[in-house]
Amino acid sequence: MLFPLALAQFVCSFAGSNMNVMINDISRDLDTTVQGVQIAITVFLLVMAALMIPGGKLTDRYGRKRCLMTGLAVYGIGALLSAAAPGLGVLILGNSLLEGAGTALLIPPVYILTTLLFTDVTSRARAFGAIMAFGGIGAAAGPLIGGMITSALSWRVAFVFQALVIALIIALSRAIEDPLPPDPTRPFDLRGAVLSAVGLVLLVAGILAAKNDVRITLGLLAASGLVLTWFFRWSRARDRAGEEALLSTSLFRDRRSNLGLVTQHVQWLMLMGTSFTVAAYLQVVRHYDAVRTGVVFTAATAGLLASSLAAERLARRRAQRTLIVAGFTVTIPGIAVLIAMVHASSNPWAFTPGLLLIGLGIGLMLTPSVNVVQSSFGPDRQGEISGLSRSVSNLGSSLGTAIAGTILVAGLDRHAYAAAMVALIAIGLIGLISALFLPRGSPATAPSKLA
Structure with missing residues (x-):
């Protein structure tokens, strides 16, 4: 049952980053600009963030599985519409609005079902590790996969690919059983x-x-x-x-959860901000094609995959706070290395050390941050906290793209690139400080409120 849930996170994260390498192709094909494509990407992430909290609440009323299947269907329709888009307006309708709304419906059930099905911290870390690994790979490998499809076929085929993955998830999700019955009388x-x-x-x-x-x-x-x-x-x-x-203010009385939400927000902001900045710089300033741009991101994908897949083992040996702090202390220097190396060399391999460190750092802390937040509340509050958690993360993705994109569009050159990355470092420091204030303790012995 875990595989379709992880695959759902993969395709949603993939959708948030693969368009970064299609900027030139889409703008040329649809007769628009880099700013137009940036708006489409940002609106997609924004719709996810704006609707994620309502999406989480709807799971209590209509059931987690029903919301999952409905979200998948809406997403699939949006992907097909995007593939056939004759202009930017239809692309925004299909990708930004329908895919964004579908994601907001299907992602909260992924995390709620995982939290309910895996009741102890270690097994939940394993499950979230798999889901976050798939999500991280989708975000980091999105540029590579999207670039290969775009270069070999067309950017439109990348949306057809998403629709096919959605069809597979729907088929696999039929075996999933909702552990809690829906409550149709619950008000919205x-x-x-x-x-x-x-x-x-x-x-x-x-x-x-x-x-x-x-x-x-x-x-x-x-x-x-x-x-x-x-x-x-x-x-x-x-x-x-x-x-x-819609969102009980009592959720914010848990200090541990609040700090975990901040770290989640900053992690996705740095990941998506870096992805958009590097992809835009390579295509607009260095004139790389889609596949060459995607290949550059292989280092980030490898780093993220390695650290995400080690989540279960690391959760047994280290406190979640330690892993989150370590993640930031690797990611922030990774961004600094990225700035220094790219400024010093025009060789595409100059991106490798920085992106590898960023991938390792992000992958190291994605799972423990989610676990900190989800484990802070009982089963009756999973709809609320899951919606809030994913909304905060997707708002981070949206703001990362918006902030970096705004700085870049103001002047796409080396200085604008460095300014965007320095902004991400400054925001990353906020995440590090928040992680340092997380309560100490070992997840291996911490009591689970869901057990």
């Missing part, structure tokens, strides 16, 4: 869903607008702050009244 906070989605959209839109007009950016960010404040006040009021809120 529609106003909260709208407020949270609008607030997140305004946040990312504000960052994207920075390259055009700082005043618009400040206005959008201020509006985002007001809407999100309204959302949290609304949620708190419903909590106090004993009514079901």
Whole structure:
């Protein structure tokens, strides 16, 4: 049962990064610009982040398996529509909106089912290690696989490939059984869903607008702050009244979970920000084709695969806090090495040491960060925390692409590339500091709240 769940995470992560190497091909074929493709990528990640919390709540009402299958179907339709897109608008509809919404429906069940089926910390670490390995490989190998398909056939075939993988997951998922029955009478906070989605959209839109007009950016960010404040006040009021809120504010009373969420957010921000920055630089500045750009990312894929697959063994020997701290202390210097080596040499192999370190570091901490958050709550709260966890991670992916893309589009040259990477280092330091404040303890002996 774990394989289709891991494969679902793979295809969603693949979708978030494989378009990075198709920038030139898509912009030329659809008569658009690099900025247009960046918007499509960012909107896809944003839709995932905006709808992930509502998606997690819907699993309680309609059941985890039903939401998984529905999300897969919506995603598959979006992939096929993207493959046939005659212009940027249809591509945004298929890839950014339908695939993004499908992902928001199918990903929370992946993590909820995994948490419910694997009740002790070690076995859950093994399961999450497999899922995060597939997800990390999808994100890191997306440029290589997408580049090979694009160069050999067409960028459109990459979307057909996604649809075929979705069909396979649907077939394999039929054997999955939902451990908890759905509760059709459970209320759904529609106003909260709208407020949270609008607030997140305004946040990312504000960052994207920075390259055009700082005043618009400040206005959008201020509006985002007001809407999100309204959302949290609304949620708190419903909590106090004993009514079901989209996101219970009591989730944020757990310090361990809060810090874990911050580390998740920063990890995906660094991974997707680096992926977009390097891919855009190689194609626009160095004029690499899709497959050559994808090959450069092989080092990151290898590093991420190696450390992710070691998650179970590492979880038995080291505390989750230790692994997360180690991950940041490897990833941040990896970005610095990437800047230094690329500045010093025009050889494509100059990207290898930095990307390898980034892959190793990200893979080292993805699984323990997820485990920290999911293990902090019992079965009755898995729908909420899973939706929040994946929303925070996907918001990180969206912001990583938006921040890096905004800096790059302002001036695609060596200085803009270095500036984008330095911004990622600064954000990475926030993640490292958060990890240092995580409570100490060994996961091998920590009690599981789901056992």
